[in-house]
Amino acid sequence: MQAQRDEPGAPAAAKPAGAPPLDLKTLEQRLKETDAIGVMTKLSLKNQVDDLLGQFRDYYAGRLQATLTDLRRPFELLLMKVLSLLQDSDPGLARAIHDSHDALWDILSNRDKFSKLA
Numbered sequence: 001m002q003a004q005r006d007e008p009g010a011p012a013a014a015k016p017a018g019a020p021p022l023d024l025k026t027l028e029q030r031l032k033e034t035d036a037i038g039v040m041t042k043l044s045l046k047n048q049v050d051d052l053l054g055q056f057r058d059y060y061a062g063r064l065q066a067t068l069t070d071l072r073r074p075f076e077l078l079l080m081k082v083l084s085l086l087q088d089s090d091p092g093l094a095r096a097i098h099d100s101h102d103a104l105w106d107i108l109s110n111r112d113k114f115s116k117l118a
Helices: 025-032 039-061 067-086 093-108 111-115
Strands: none
Touching: 025 039, 025 093, 039 067, 039 111, 067 093, 093 111
16 A cells, blocks of 8 residues: 655645533533542542632732743643543543643633633
């Protein structure tokens, strides 16, 4: 079988469109519904998410002496934790969260988008 080569000037193959990225409300609902995480772990995650959102509220209100770079670390750690909990038992949700990583950060790191969460 001969490998197909792109012709110079030919349009690149279109990447198939995946599901749209999760927003925070949809993510919250999907995490509530999954059986991959136990009740106590879900409560712990909810508290961690609430703490992180509180840090962003304080940051935007000028009550937190931090930068977005400082807030990026707890965001990344929390997302990695959630992904590790889901990867074996709910790979579909894990993939949706992974694929939504940038969109979720975009909401949190943008004052206008974040203000619409409340």
